[in-house]
Amino acid sequence: MDGMDRQEEMKAWFSSLKPVRPVEMIGLWRGLGIPSDHPLDGVLENLGWFGKRFHADMRADALLFQWRADRLVAIEPGFLPIRLAIKAAPFGRTRVARTCFSYLQKVLRARGTTASLALQPSGDGATAAMRYDRQPIVDYFRWMNAQELAGMMCIAGDARHYFFQLRTIDAVAATQG
Template identity: 70%
Template structure:
Protein backbone atom coordinates (compact mmCIF):
# COMPACT_ATOMS: atom_id res chain seq x y z
CA UNK A 1 0.00 0.00 0.00
CA UNK A 2 1.36 3.42 -0.92
CA UNK A 3 0.78 6.03 1.74
CA UNK A 4 2.66 9.32 1.54
CA UNK A 5 2.26 12.08 4.13
CA UNK A 6 -0.28 14.61 2.86
CA UNK A 7 -1.30 12.47 -0.14
CA UNK A 8 -4.20 10.17 -0.77
CA UNK A 9 -3.87 6.58 0.34
CA UNK A 10 -3.92 3.91 -2.36
CA UNK A 11 -3.28 0.22 -2.84
CA UNK A 12 -4.70 -2.81 -4.58
CA UNK A 13 -7.74 -4.73 -3.33
CA UNK A 14 -5.71 -7.21 -1.24
CA UNK A 15 -3.48 -4.54 0.32
CA UNK A 16 -6.44 -2.34 1.20
CA UNK A 17 -8.42 -5.25 2.69
CA UNK A 18 -5.43 -6.25 4.86
CA UNK A 19 -4.95 -2.63 5.99
CA UNK A 20 -8.67 -2.28 6.78
CA UNK A 21 -8.72 -5.46 8.85
CA UNK A 22 -5.66 -4.29 10.82
CA UNK A 23 -7.60 -1.29 12.16
CA UNK A 24 -9.54 -1.19 15.44
CA UNK A 25 -13.33 -1.70 15.38
CA UNK A 26 -15.73 1.20 15.91
CA UNK A 27 -18.89 1.37 18.02
CA UNK A 28 -22.01 2.68 16.21
CA UNK A 29 -22.51 5.45 18.83
CA UNK A 30 -19.05 6.80 17.91
CA UNK A 31 -20.22 7.35 14.33
CA UNK A 32 -23.01 9.82 15.21
CA UNK A 33 -22.47 13.13 13.43
CA UNK A 34 -21.44 14.58 10.08
CA UNK A 35 -18.48 13.05 8.22
CA UNK A 36 -16.70 14.23 5.07
CA UNK A 37 -15.48 11.48 2.79
CA UNK A 38 -12.92 10.65 0.15
CA UNK A 39 -12.44 7.45 -1.81
CA UNK A 40 -9.29 5.36 -1.41
CA UNK A 41 -7.94 4.11 -4.74
CA UNK A 42 -7.93 0.30 -4.77
CA UNK A 43 -8.71 -0.70 -8.33
CA UNK A 44 -12.47 -0.78 -7.71
CA UNK A 45 -14.61 0.36 -10.67
CA UNK A 46 -16.14 3.14 -8.53
CA UNK A 47 -12.75 4.72 -7.72
CA UNK A 48 -13.09 8.44 -8.47
CA UNK A 49 -16.79 8.38 -9.33
CA UNK A 50 -18.17 9.80 -6.07
CA UNK A 51 -15.58 12.59 -5.96
CA UNK A 52 -16.41 13.54 -9.55
CA UNK A 53 -20.07 13.86 -8.57
CA UNK A 54 -19.18 16.15 -5.61
CA UNK A 55 -19.73 13.58 -2.89
CA UNK A 56 -19.47 15.13 0.57
CA UNK A 57 -19.74 12.11 2.88
CA UNK A 58 -22.27 10.68 5.34
CA UNK A 59 -24.40 11.72 8.31
CA UNK A 60 -25.22 9.34 11.16
CA UNK A 61 -28.11 10.23 13.46
CA UNK A 62 -28.47 9.40 17.17
CA UNK A 63 -31.40 7.04 16.38
CA UNK A 64 -28.88 4.88 14.43
CA UNK A 65 -30.30 5.93 11.06
CA UNK A 66 -28.10 7.43 8.35
CA UNK A 67 -27.97 9.65 5.31
CA UNK A 68 -25.88 7.21 3.27
CA UNK A 69 -24.97 9.53 0.40
CA UNK A 70 -24.49 13.26 1.03
CA UNK A 71 -23.46 15.49 -1.85
CA UNK A 72 -22.48 19.15 -2.14
CA UNK A 73 -25.39 20.76 -3.93
CA UNK A 74 -24.58 24.44 -3.60
CA UNK A 75 -21.88 26.15 -1.55
CA UNK A 76 -22.66 25.42 2.09
CA UNK A 77 -25.63 23.21 1.20
CA UNK A 78 -25.67 19.42 1.39
CA UNK A 79 -28.28 17.15 -0.14
CA UNK A 80 -28.94 13.53 0.83
CA UNK A 81 -29.48 11.43 -2.28
CA UNK A 82 -31.74 8.38 -2.46
CA UNK A 83 -29.34 5.46 -3.13
CA UNK A 84 -32.17 3.47 -4.70
CA UNK A 85 -32.43 5.76 -7.73
CA UNK A 86 -29.92 3.54 -9.58
CA UNK A 87 -29.15 -0.11 -8.93
CA UNK A 88 -25.60 -0.34 -7.61
CA UNK A 89 -24.74 -3.10 -10.09
CA UNK A 90 -25.66 -0.75 -12.95
CA UNK A 91 -23.76 2.13 -11.33
CA UNK A 92 -20.64 -0.07 -11.29
CA UNK A 93 -21.07 -0.95 -14.97
CA UNK A 94 -21.50 2.74 -15.79
CA UNK A 95 -18.53 3.84 -13.64
CA UNK A 96 -16.36 5.10 -16.54
CA UNK A 97 -19.18 7.51 -17.46
CA UNK A 98 -19.44 8.56 -13.80
CA UNK A 99 -15.92 10.00 -13.94
CA UNK A 100 -16.73 12.38 -16.83
CA UNK A 101 -17.52 16.09 -16.84
CA UNK A 102 -20.86 15.28 -18.50
CA UNK A 103 -21.83 13.08 -15.54
CA UNK A 104 -20.75 15.76 -13.04
CA UNK A 105 -22.88 18.45 -14.69
CA UNK A 106 -25.85 16.16 -15.29
CA UNK A 107 -25.82 14.91 -11.71
CA UNK A 108 -25.72 18.47 -10.34
CA UNK A 109 -29.00 19.18 -12.15
CA UNK A 110 -30.62 15.93 -10.99
CA UNK A 111 -29.79 16.25 -7.29
CA UNK A 112 -33.03 18.01 -6.40
CA UNK A 113 -35.07 15.24 -8.07
CA UNK A 114 -32.94 12.46 -6.51
CA UNK A 115 -33.13 13.91 -3.00
CA UNK A 116 -33.93 11.39 -0.28
CA UNK A 117 -37.19 11.93 1.59
CA UNK A 118 -35.70 10.57 4.81
CA UNK A 119 -32.80 8.52 6.07
CA UNK A 120 -31.70 5.69 3.77
CA UNK A 121 -29.72 3.26 5.93
CA UNK A 122 -29.34 1.84 9.44
CA UNK A 123 -26.25 1.78 11.63
CA UNK A 124 -25.58 -1.18 13.91
CA UNK A 125 -22.90 -3.46 15.29
CA UNK A 126 -22.15 -6.30 12.88
CA UNK A 127 -19.45 -8.96 12.68
CA UNK A 128 -16.79 -8.86 9.96
CA UNK A 129 -14.28 -11.70 10.05
CA UNK A 130 -15.47 -12.51 13.58
CA UNK A 131 -14.93 -8.96 14.89
CA UNK A 132 -17.93 -6.76 15.68
CA UNK A 133 -17.70 -3.22 14.33
CA UNK A 134 -20.05 -0.47 13.20
CA UNK A 135 -21.79 -1.22 9.92
CA UNK A 136 -24.23 0.77 7.81
CA UNK A 137 -26.86 -1.34 6.06
CA UNK A 138 -28.58 0.32 3.11
CA UNK A 139 -32.38 0.07 3.17
CA UNK A 140 -32.93 -0.66 -0.54
CA UNK A 141 -29.56 -1.75 -1.89
CA UNK A 142 -27.61 -4.99 -1.24
CA UNK A 143 -24.80 -2.98 0.39
CA UNK A 144 -23.15 -3.00 3.81
CA UNK A 145 -20.46 -0.45 4.70
CA UNK A 146 -18.16 -1.65 7.50
CA UNK A 147 -16.15 0.85 9.54
CA UNK A 148 -12.83 0.73 11.40
CA UNK A 149 -10.96 3.47 13.28
CA UNK A 150 -7.94 5.15 11.66
CA UNK A 151 -7.41 7.72 14.44
CA UNK A 152 -9.45 9.98 16.77
CA UNK A 153 -11.21 11.79 13.91
CA UNK A 154 -10.81 9.34 11.03
CA UNK A 155 -12.72 6.22 10.07
CA UNK A 156 -12.01 3.80 7.24
CA UNK A 157 -14.98 2.43 5.34
CA UNK A 158 -15.26 -0.71 3.24
CA UNK A 159 -18.33 -1.05 1.02
CA UNK A 160 -19.40 -4.64 0.41
CA UNK A 161 -21.88 -5.43 -2.34
CA UNK A 162 -23.56 -8.80 -1.93
CA UNK A 163 -22.28 -11.25 -4.55
CA UNK A 164 -19.30 -9.07 -5.59
CA UNK A 165 -15.87 -9.91 -4.13
CA UNK A 166 -14.50 -6.43 -4.91
CA UNK A 167 -14.53 -3.84 -2.14
CA UNK A 168 -14.80 -0.07 -2.37
CA UNK A 169 -12.69 1.70 0.26
CA UNK A 170 -13.12 5.22 1.59
CA UNK A 171 -12.07 7.44 4.46
CA UNK A 172 -14.40 9.54 6.60
CA UNK A 173 -13.26 12.51 8.70
CA UNK A 174 -15.45 13.93 11.47
CA UNK A 175 -16.76 17.42 10.74
CA UNK A 176 -16.57 19.53 13.87
CA UNK A 177 -19.51 21.83 14.60
Protein backbone atom coordinates in the same frame (compact mmCIF):
# COMPACT_ATOMS: atom_id res chain seq x y z
CA MET B 1 0.34 -5.30 -8.98
CA ASP B 2 -3.00 -6.26 -10.49
CA GLY B 3 -6.41 -5.12 -9.24
CA MET B 4 -7.14 -8.20 -7.14
CA ASP B 5 -3.73 -7.95 -5.42
CA ARG B 6 -4.51 -4.33 -4.52
CA GLN B 7 -7.95 -5.38 -3.27
CA GLU B 8 -6.41 -8.09 -1.05
CA GLU B 9 -3.85 -5.60 0.27
CA MET B 10 -6.63 -3.13 1.11
CA LYS B 11 -8.75 -5.80 2.85
CA ALA B 12 -5.78 -6.80 5.01
CA TRP B 13 -5.08 -3.16 5.88
CA PHE B 14 -8.74 -2.57 6.76
CA SER B 15 -8.85 -5.67 8.98
CA SER B 16 -5.79 -4.42 10.88
CA LEU B 17 -7.61 -1.29 12.04
CA LYS B 18 -9.44 -0.86 15.37
CA PRO B 19 -13.22 -1.56 15.34
CA VAL B 20 -15.76 1.26 15.79
CA ARG B 21 -18.88 1.30 17.95
CA PRO B 22 -21.96 2.75 16.19
CA VAL B 23 -22.49 5.40 18.88
CA GLU B 24 -19.00 6.78 18.13
CA MET B 25 -20.12 7.65 14.60
CA ILE B 26 -22.97 10.03 15.38
CA GLY B 27 -22.44 13.25 13.47
CA LEU B 28 -21.35 14.58 10.10
CA TRP B 29 -18.42 13.03 8.24
CA ARG B 30 -16.54 14.27 5.16
CA GLY B 31 -15.68 11.47 2.72
CA LEU B 32 -12.92 10.71 0.26
CA GLY B 33 -12.28 7.58 -1.77
CA ILE B 34 -9.17 5.49 -1.17
CA PRO B 35 -7.85 4.12 -4.50
CA SER B 36 -8.16 0.32 -4.47
CA ASP B 37 -8.61 -0.67 -8.12
CA HIS B 38 -12.39 -0.70 -7.69
CA PRO B 39 -14.46 0.46 -10.68
CA LEU B 40 -16.02 3.25 -8.56
CA ASP B 41 -12.64 4.81 -7.67
CA GLY B 42 -12.99 8.55 -8.40
CA VAL B 43 -16.68 8.46 -9.35
CA LEU B 44 -18.22 9.80 -6.12
CA GLU B 45 -15.67 12.62 -5.86
CA ASN B 46 -16.36 13.63 -9.46
CA LEU B 47 -20.08 13.83 -8.72
CA GLY B 48 -19.60 16.08 -5.67
CA TRP B 49 -19.85 13.51 -2.88
CA PHE B 50 -19.56 15.15 0.51
CA GLY B 51 -19.77 12.18 2.89
CA LYS B 52 -22.22 10.66 5.38
CA ARG B 53 -24.31 11.72 8.38
CA PHE B 54 -25.16 9.40 11.26
CA HIS B 55 -28.06 10.20 13.59
CA ALA B 56 -28.54 9.33 17.29
CA ASP B 57 -31.39 6.93 16.39
CA MET B 58 -28.82 4.81 14.46
CA ARG B 59 -30.22 5.90 11.10
CA ALA B 60 -28.02 7.45 8.41
CA ASP B 61 -27.89 9.65 5.35
CA ALA B 62 -25.79 7.20 3.32
CA LEU B 63 -24.91 9.54 0.45
CA LEU B 64 -24.53 13.27 1.07
CA PHE B 65 -23.58 15.52 -1.82
CA GLN B 66 -22.49 19.16 -1.86
CA TRP B 67 -25.23 20.91 -3.80
CA ARG B 68 -24.10 24.48 -3.25
CA ALA B 69 -21.41 25.87 -1.00
CA ASP B 70 -23.97 26.20 1.78
CA ARG B 71 -26.14 23.12 1.20
CA LEU B 72 -25.78 19.37 1.57
CA VAL B 73 -28.27 17.09 -0.16
CA ALA B 74 -28.96 13.50 0.90
CA ILE B 75 -29.50 11.29 -2.15
CA GLU B 76 -31.72 8.19 -2.18
CA PRO B 77 -29.34 5.34 -3.12
CA GLY B 78 -32.31 3.20 -4.22
CA PHE B 79 -32.72 5.38 -7.32
CA LEU B 80 -29.30 4.33 -8.62
CA PRO B 81 -28.96 0.57 -9.23
CA ILE B 82 -25.48 -0.28 -7.93
CA ARG B 83 -24.62 -2.81 -10.63
CA LEU B 84 -25.52 -0.28 -13.33
CA ALA B 85 -23.47 2.38 -11.52
CA ILE B 86 -20.46 0.05 -11.57
CA LYS B 87 -20.87 -0.65 -15.30
CA ALA B 88 -21.19 3.09 -15.98
CA ALA B 89 -18.22 4.02 -13.76
CA PRO B 90 -16.00 5.30 -16.62
CA PHE B 91 -18.78 7.73 -17.57
CA GLY B 92 -19.21 8.66 -13.88
CA ARG B 93 -15.71 10.15 -13.88
CA THR B 94 -16.47 12.60 -16.73
CA ARG B 95 -17.36 16.28 -16.66
CA VAL B 96 -20.63 15.48 -18.49
CA ALA B 97 -21.66 13.09 -15.70
CA ARG B 98 -20.82 15.71 -13.06
CA THR B 99 -22.95 18.31 -14.84
CA CYS B 100 -25.89 15.94 -15.37
CA PHE B 101 -25.77 14.76 -11.76
CA SER B 102 -25.84 18.34 -10.47
CA TYR B 103 -29.16 18.84 -12.27
CA LEU B 104 -30.58 15.51 -11.05
CA GLN B 105 -29.83 16.00 -7.36
CA LYS B 106 -33.21 17.58 -6.63
CA VAL B 107 -35.04 14.63 -8.23
CA LEU B 108 -32.82 12.06 -6.48
CA ARG B 109 -33.12 13.71 -3.05
CA ALA B 110 -33.95 11.37 -0.18
CA ARG B 111 -37.19 11.94 1.70
CA GLY B 112 -35.67 10.63 4.94
CA THR B 113 -32.74 8.59 6.14
CA THR B 114 -31.62 5.80 3.81
CA ALA B 115 -29.64 3.33 5.92
CA SER B 116 -29.28 1.89 9.42
CA LEU B 117 -26.21 1.65 11.61
CA ALA B 118 -25.50 -1.34 13.85
CA LEU B 119 -22.71 -3.49 15.23
CA GLN B 120 -21.89 -6.28 12.72
CA PRO B 121 -19.40 -9.16 12.65
CA SER B 122 -16.36 -8.27 10.54
CA GLY B 123 -13.16 -10.28 10.33
CA ASP B 124 -11.77 -10.84 13.82
CA GLY B 125 -14.58 -9.08 15.73
CA ALA B 126 -17.53 -6.76 15.45
CA THR B 127 -17.51 -3.20 14.16
CA ALA B 128 -20.02 -0.54 13.13
CA ALA B 129 -21.69 -1.19 9.80
CA MET B 130 -24.25 0.72 7.76
CA ARG B 131 -26.83 -1.33 5.86
CA TYR B 132 -28.53 0.47 2.98
CA ASP B 133 -32.33 0.24 3.01
CA ARG B 134 -32.86 -0.19 -0.74
CA GLN B 135 -29.55 -1.58 -2.00
CA PRO B 136 -27.65 -4.85 -1.38
CA ILE B 137 -24.82 -2.85 0.24
CA VAL B 138 -23.17 -2.85 3.66
CA ASP B 139 -20.44 -0.35 4.59
CA TYR B 140 -18.12 -1.50 7.41
CA PHE B 141 -16.12 1.03 9.44
CA ARG B 142 -12.87 1.00 11.43
CA TRP B 143 -10.76 3.72 13.07
CA MET B 144 -7.77 5.08 11.15
CA ASN B 145 -7.01 7.61 13.93
CA ALA B 146 -8.95 9.72 16.46
CA GLN B 147 -10.80 11.74 13.78
CA GLU B 148 -10.83 9.47 10.75
CA LEU B 149 -12.55 6.25 9.84
CA ALA B 150 -11.86 3.82 7.04
CA GLY B 151 -14.91 2.48 5.24
CA MET B 152 -15.25 -0.68 3.17
CA MET B 153 -18.32 -0.89 0.95
CA CYS B 154 -19.41 -4.47 0.27
CA ILE B 155 -21.95 -5.26 -2.44
CA ALA B 156 -23.75 -8.61 -2.21
CA GLY B 157 -22.43 -10.95 -4.92
CA ASP B 158 -19.34 -8.84 -5.75
CA ALA B 159 -15.90 -9.84 -4.40
CA ARG B 160 -14.50 -6.33 -4.97
CA HIS B 161 -14.78 -3.69 -2.23
CA TYR B 162 -14.81 0.08 -2.49
CA PHE B 163 -12.68 1.76 0.19
CA PHE B 164 -13.09 5.29 1.53
CA GLN B 165 -12.20 7.44 4.48
CA LEU B 166 -14.44 9.64 6.60
CA ARG B 167 -13.26 12.57 8.72
CA THR B 168 -15.49 13.93 11.45
CA ILE B 169 -16.31 17.59 10.97
CA ASP B 170 -18.31 20.38 12.54
CA ALA B 171 -21.71 20.60 10.81
CA VAL B 172 -21.54 24.43 10.77
CA ALA B 173 -18.11 24.39 9.11
CA ALA B 174 -19.49 22.11 6.38
CA THR B 175 -21.88 24.77 5.15
CA GLN B 176 -19.46 27.69 5.19
CA GLY B 177 -17.72 26.83 1.92
